[in-house]
Amino acid sequence: MDSLSVVKQIQPVLVTNEKGIYCPKGDFYIDPWKPVKNAIVTHAHADHLRFGNKNYIVTNKSLSVTRHRLSKDETKGKIIAYEYDENFDFNGVTVSFHPAGHILGSAQVRVEIGNQVAVASGDYKRSQDPTCQPFELQKCDQFISEATFGLPIYRWRDGSHIGQQMIDWWRRNADENRP
Secondary structure, eight states: OGGGGGGGOOSSSSSEEEEEEETTTTTTSOOOOSOOOOOOOOOOSSSTSSSSSSSEEEEGGGGGHHHHHHTTTOOEEEEEEOOOOOOOEETEEEEEEESSSSEEEETEEEEEEETEEEEEESOOOOSSTTOOOOOOOOSSSSEEEOOTOOOOTTOOOOOOHHHHHHHHHHHHHHHHOOO
8 A cells, every 4th residue: 555545535624615614523504695494794895795695604703794684684584693703513614703903893703623724805905004903823734715905916005095095085174164
C-alpha cells in the first residue's frame, strides 16, 4: 500500500449550491441567495440579509437593523441573536460569530464539526473603523470570503481622508444654504 492510499478524504464543512453557502450536517445556510429554513446572516446589508427565510440567526449588534429591515417583509421569519464568541449548537454543529470589522454587527461565521473548522465571512475590513468592532482573525481549515470589492480596481483611501472629504462637502453645502 503506498502512502497516498492512507490519506483520509475530508468532507468540506461548507459547500455551495443553488441557494448559497450550505452546511449539510447542520442544515443551515450562511447569507443564502434564496429563501431557506435556517439563514445565518453575516450582516444586515441587502445582499446578505434577504427576505423569505423561516429563521434568521444574527449577531446581537445587528439585531435592531435586522428587525427594521425585516419589518418590510410580509413573510418575516423568527430572528435569533447571539453575542460574538458565543458558541451555539445547530443540529450537532458548533457555530459562533466573530467580528468582521465591516459595519456594526458584521460577523465571520465559524463552523466546527469534530476537529474541522470552516469560517465564512461576508464583507470584512481589516483596517480600524470606529463604527464597529475590529476584524478578528480566526484559525480554520476552510475559509470562504465574500469579495464584493475584491477586484484590484478598488483602492480605498484612509478613513480619515474620506471623513475629511465628507466634512468639506457638508461645509460647502452649509455655506451655500443647501440642505
